[in-house]
Amino acid sequence: MATKSKTQIIPIGPYHPLQEEPEFFKLHVEGEKVVKLEIELGYNHRGIEKLAEGLTYDQIPFLVERICGICSSSHPFASVNAMEDIADVDVPLRAKYIRTFIGELERIHSHLLWLGLAGHFLGYNTVWMWAWKQREPVLDLFELITGNRNHYAMFKPGGVRRDVADEDIPTAMRLLESLEKPVMMFTKIALQDPVLQARLKNVGVLTKEDCVELGALGPTSRASGVPWDVRHDHPYAAYGMVDWDVIVTQNGDVFDKAVVRLLETFESVKICVQCLEKLREVKDGIDAELKEIPPGEGVGHHEAPRGEVFHYARSDGTNRPIRYKVRAPSFMNVPTNHRAVVGYTVSDATITLAAIDPCYCCTERMLVVDANSGKQVMGWKDLLRLSQEKTHRLMEKYNSRMDRIWT
Amino acid sequence: MSLKIKALTKSIWVFHMAASPCNNCDIEILDLLTPRFDIERFGIQLVGSIRHADAVLVTGSINRKVRKRLKRVLAQAAQPCFVIALGNCSCSMEMFGTSYNDNKPLDEITDVHAYIAGCPPKPEAMIQGVVALIQAQLAALKK
Amino acid sequence: MADEVLEGIKAKFGGAIVEVFEKSPRRTYITVDPASLPEVAEYVYKDLGARFSIATGMHMVEGFEVLYHFALDNADRFLNLRVILDLDKPSVESIATRVPATEWIEREMHELLGIEFRNHPDMRHLLLDDDWPEGNYPLRRDWKDWRGGENGNEK
Numbered sequence: 001m002a003t004k005s006k007t008q009i010i011p012i013g014p015y016h017p018l019q020e021e022p023e024f025f026k027l028h029v030e031g032e033k034v035v036k037l038e039i040e041l042g043y044n045h046r047g048i049e050k051l052a053e054g055l056t057y058d059q060i061p062f063l064v065e066r067i068c069g070i071c072s073s074s075h076p077f078a079s080v081n082a083m084e085d086i087a088d089v090d091v092p093l094r095a096k097y098i099r100t101f102i103g104e105l106e107r108i109h110s111h112l113l114w115l116g117l118a119g120h121f122l123g124y125n126t127v128w129m130w131a132w133k134q135r136e137p138v139l140d141l142f143e144l145i146t147g148n149r150n151h152y153a154m155f156k157p158g159g160v161r162r163d164v165a166d167e168d169i170p171t172a173m174r175l176l177e178s179l180e181k182p183v184m185m186f187t188k189i190a191l192q193d194p195v196l197q198a199r200l201k202n203v204g205v206l207t208k209e210d211c212v213e214l215g216a217l218g219p220t221s222r223a224s225g226v227p228w229d230v231r232h233d234h235p236y237a238a239y240g241m242v243d244w245d246v247i248v249t250q251n252g253d254v255f256d257k258a259v260v261r262l263l264e265t266f267e268s269v270k271i272c273v274q275c276l277e278k279l280r281e282v283k284d285g286i287d288a289e290l291k292e293i294p295p296g297e298g299v300g301h302h303e304a305p306r307g308e309v310f311h312y313a314r315s316d317g318t319n320r321p322i323r324y325k326v327r328a329p330s331f332m333n334v335p336t337n338h339r340a341v342v343g344y345t346v347s348d349a350t351i352t353l354a355a356i357d358p359c360y361c362c363t364e365r366m367l368v369v370d371a372n373s374g375k376q377v378m379g380w381k382d383l384l385r386l387s388q389e390k391t392h393r394l395m396e397k398y399n400s401r402m403d404r405i406w407t
Numbered sequence: 408m409s410l411k412i413k414a415l416t417k418s419i420w421v422f423h424m425a426a427s428p429c430n431n432c433d434i435e436i437l438d439l440l441t442p443r444f445d446i447e448r449f450g451i452q453l454v455g456s457i458r459h460a461d462a463v464l465v466t467g468s469i470n471r472k473v474r475k476r477l478k479r480v481l482a483q484a485a486q487p488c489f490v491i492a493l494g495n496c497s498c499s500m501e502m503f504g505t506s507y508n509d510n511k512p513l514d515e516i517t518d519v520h521a522y523i524a525g526c527p528p529k530p531e532a533m534i535q536g537v538v539a540l541i542q543a544q545l546a547a548l549k550k
Numbered sequence: 551m552a553d554e555v556l557e558g559i560k561a562k563f564g565g566a567i568v569e570v571f572e573k574s575p576r577r578t579y580i581t582v583d584p585a586s587l588p589e590v591a592e593y594v595y596k597d598l599g600a601r602f603s604i605a606t607g608m609h610m611v612e613g614f615e616v617l618y619h620f621a622l623d624n625a626d627r628f629l630n631l632r633v634i635l636d637l638d639k640p641s642v643e644s645i646a647t648r649v650p651a652t653e654w655i656e657r658e659m660h661e662l663l664g665i666e667f668r669n670h671p672d673m674r675h676l677l678l679d680d681d682w683p684e685g686n687y688p689l690r691r692d693w694k695d696w697r698g699g700e701n702g703n704e705k
Contacts (some may be wrong), residue, residue, distance in 0.1 A: 043476070
C-alpha cells in the first residue's frame with residue numbers, strides 16, 4: 001500500500017437513507033477508523049429569528065413551535081418564559097402545572113422516539129417498531145388534551161390556551177400507568193441485550209471535559225457525568241414543586257446516553273402523575289391576562305428532551321420584539337460529534353451521530369457532497385486483507401465481551 | 408407509459424425527502440410504517456434511494472440551499488415518478504413565505520401530483536392522499 | 551453568593567465594566583469594554599465555572615450589540631456580558647479559542663450580521679448557502695430583500 005495519505009472521505013448525506021432530515025457529514029477515514037469529521041449545516045435554515053421580529057408576542061409561540069416538530073412544546077415553553085421574564089409576571093399555579101405536564105409528556109414521546117430511531121440506525125428494527133408502538137398512546141393523550149398529535153399550541157404569554165378537563169384526568173392517568181410496563185421492558189432490553197451492549201458500550205465516548213468545554217446539554221452531558229439540567233438548576237413552572245431526580249451517569253458512551261433517556265422517561269411519568277393529581281385540586285385559572293410587554297429584555301429557557309432551549313427577547317414596548325434569539329440544544333450538541341466520532345469505526349459513526357438525538361431543524365443547518373481531495377484507491381487484495389484483519393480483531397474483542405455479558 | 412402507471416398503483420415504493428421541514432411531517436411519515444398504521448400491508452415501503460422510488464414525499468418549505476439538492480435528487484428519479492407535497496410548508500410555505508432564505512413552495516420548483524395539507528397531516532390523511540392519487544391516476548387511464 | 555460574583559468581576563476588571571444592570575436577582579447584564587471582553591469572558595467561564603449558553607447579536611441604533619449569555623448553574627443566575635460595537639465596522643476579538651463552545655455562534659453572527667470576529671479559527675458560512683452574496687446580512691435592520699434581483703432567485 002502506498003505510504004502517503006491514506007485518508008478517504010465518506011459522505012453521509014444530505015439525503016441519506018437513514019436520516020429523516022437533510023444533514024451532511026463528511027467522514028475522513030483511514031481504513032475503517034474515522035480521523036476527522038466535517039459537519040455542514042443550513043439545509044433547514046428558515047430564518048425564524050428574523051420572522052419572529054415581524055410577529056406579535058401572541059403569534060410567536062406558534063412560530064417557534066414550528067422550529068421543531070419533535071420538541072414542539074419546548075420552544076414555546078422557553079418563549080413564554082422569556083416574555084414573562086420581560087414583563088415580570090407570575091402565571092397562575094394551574095397554568096404552571098399544565099405547562100409542566102405538557103413538557104414532560106413530550107419528553108416521554110421524544111425519548112421513546114429516539115430509542116426507536118437508535119434501533120433503526122443500528123439495523124435493529126424490532127426495537128424501532130416496539131418503541132414506536134408504545135409511543136402512539138402518548139400521542140393519543142396529546143390529541144385528547146390539546147387537539148393535535150403534534151404542534152400542540154398550548155402555550156401563550158401569561159398562561160396556557162386550553163384547560164385540562166377533569167374528566168380527562170382518569171384517562172390520562174390510565175395511559176401513563178400502562179406506559180410503565182413497556183418502558184421497563186425497554187430498559188431491561190437496553191441493559192441486558194448483548195447486541196445492544198456490543199454495539200453501544202464504549203462507543204462514541206464523550207468525556208466530561210469535552211462536555212464542559214463545548215457546552216453540551218441534556219442527556220448528552222448528563223451521560224458524561226455533567227449534571228446540567230435547567231429544570232433543577234433554574235426552576236421554572238412547576239419543576240420546583242414536584243418530586244423528581246436528575247439522572248446522571250458517568251461513562252459518556254452511547255449506551256449511557258440511552259440509559260439516561262430511558263430512566264428519564266420514568267422521571268417524566270412521575271412528574272406527569274404528580275401534575276395531574278395537583279390539577280384536580282388547583283383551580284386558580286389558566287391565564288394571567290398578560291396584555292402588554294414593557295420595554296426591556298428577557299431570557300427564557302426550558303429543558304427540552306435534548307437539552308436546554310434558550311430564548312432571548314428584546315422589547316421596545318411595542319407589540320413585536322426588536323430582536324428574538326433562539327438557541328436549540330442541538331446547536332451545542334452537534335459540535336460534540338467532532339470529538340465523539342473521531343477514533344471509532346465507520347460502522348459506529350451513524351449511531352454516534354444519532355446519539356445526541358440531533359435535531360437539525362432546530363440547529364438549522366447541513367452539508368454539501370464533495371469527495372475529491374485525498375482520495376486513495378485501494379486494490380482488491382488490500383481490501384480483502386483489511387477486512388480479514390478487522391474480522392479477527394472483532395472476534396477477539398467480542399468473544400471476551402460476550403463472556404462478560406453472559407456470565 | 409399507461410401500463411407503467413397502472414403497475415405503479417399496486418405497490419408503491421416511496422422516497423422521503425425532507426427539504427427544510429420542522430421534522431414533524433417526517434416523523435409522521437415514519438409513524439406510518441410502525442405497527443399502528445403499518446402501511447407495508449399495502450405494499451407501500453420507504454426506500455433509501457430515489458432511483459428505486461415510484462413516488463416522492465417532499466416535506467418542508469424549501470430554502471435556497473436545499474433547493475439545488477432537491478432538484479438534483481428529483482432529476483435522478485426513474486420516470487414515471489409521482490411527486491407529493493406533504494404538509495402545509497411544501498404546499499404553501501405556511502409561515503415561512505417571507506423568510507430571507509428564499510423559501511419556495513414545491514410547485515414552483517417541480518410539477519406536483521398531489522397535495523396533502525395539514526400541520527402535520529394526520530397519518531390517516533396521508534394514507535387518504537395517496538389513495539386519492541392512485542384513484543385519480545386509474546380514472547385518467549380509463550378515459 | 552450572587553453579589554460575591556459581581557464584586558469579584560468588578561474587583562478584577564473594574565476599569566473594563568461600563569455598566570451593570572440587575573434586572574432581577576436571576577438576570578444580570580454587564581456591559582463590558584470590547585477590548586477586554588476575552589479576559590472577562592475567560593474569567594467568567596473558567597474561574598466562575600459558568601456554562602456558556604449562547605450569544606446574541608443585535609443591530610441597534612447605537613451600534614451592534616453582542617450579548618454573551620453565561621449560566622451560573624449553581625446559583626440559578628444568568629450573567630449576560632454585553633459589548634457594544636461600532637456601527638460602520640463592527641469588529642471584536644473572538645473568544646472561540648478561550649471558550650470553545652462559542653465557535654459556531656460566532657460563525658453564525660458573522661454571516662447573519664456581518665460582525666467580524668478577529669482571530670476566529672474558521673469563518674466559513676455556517677447556515678447560509680456558500681454562494682450567498684457578499685455583504686448581504688439578513689439580520690441587519692437595513693437589510694433589503696435582494697431576491698428576484700440580479701442575484702438570482704431562479705426557479
